[in-house]
Amino acid sequence: MALERRRVEKDHLRALFRLKVAEDQKGLVAPNEITLAQAAYEAGSHVWGLWEGDTAVGLMAMIHPHEAGGMEEGEDPDAAYIWRLMIGAEYQGKGHGRAALDLAIGQGRDWGLPRIALSVVQADNSAIAMYEAAGFRRTGKIIEDEIVLSRDL
Numbered sequence: 597m598a599l600e601r602r603r604v605e606k607d608h609l610r611a612l613f614r615l616k617v618a619e620d621q622k623g624l625v626a627p628n629e630i631t632l633a634q635a636a637y638e639a640g641s642h643v644w645g646l647w648e649g650d651t652a653v654g655l656m657a658m659i660h661p662h663e664a665g666g667m668e669e670g671e672d673p674d675a676a677y678i679w680r681l682m683i684g685a686e687y688q689g690k691g692h693g694r695a696a697l698d699l700a701i702g703q704g705r706d707w708g709l710p711r712i713a714l715s716v717v718q719a720d721n722s723a724i725a726m727y728e729a730a731g732f733r734r735t736g737k738i739i740e741d742e743i744v745l746s747r748d749l
Contacts, residue, residue: 599695601644601656604632608645611652615684624717628655631680639665641679642703646696653692654683658700660707670737675711675746676704681723693723697730704749712749715742 604612612628626634632655635641640663646654657680661673671677678700683692704712714732716722724743728734732745 598648599653599692599699600647601696601699602647604643604645604655608652612645612655615652615654615682615687617682618685618688620721621685624719624722625680625682628682631655631657631682638679639663644699646683646692646699648687648692652684653687654681654696656681656696656700658703661709668739670739670744672711672713672746674709675713676700676707676709676749678712678714681714693726694730697727701730701747701749710749711746713744713746715739715744717741718743 615628617625632643635643635657638659640660641657642660643657645652646656659677659679661667661675661677667673681696683696701712714727716724716727727745731747733747735744735746737744
């Protein structure tokens with residue numbers, strides 16, 4: 597499996613909008629339509645479609661902290677931030693989430709930042725275990741009722 601991230605183009609939208617999480621995961625990550633709409637107003641945001649060959653499997657949005665308009669209390673001013681990571685329900689459990697994290701870690705390194713961070717809804721079916729297996733650790737901070745995790749790059 598070779599996961600690629602691609603800048604979102606107009607002709608990608610239908611494929612990305614078709615992707616949905618499992619019913620029990622709704623509320624853990626915003627739908628792709630919302631992420632793409634919000635990205636236009638989120639300073640420092642970068643959004644990519646996640647593709648396996650010609651198949652859209654997910655969406656990833658990151659924020660470069662030095663390009664962001666302002667930081668929330670508790671946010672790390674020197675950490676690349678994974679703002680959204682969504683893998684379609686039919687593509688979960690196949691390594692796409694971990695591959696997407698590897699792409700995000702590479703982007704954080706390309707930006708020259710020392711850390712990468714994200715926040716997660718605390719729920720039994722959240723992706724916390726996947727993030728911890730990838731080397732992310734809980735920081736002890738909570739932002740907007742979400743658990744903050746980070747790792748050094």
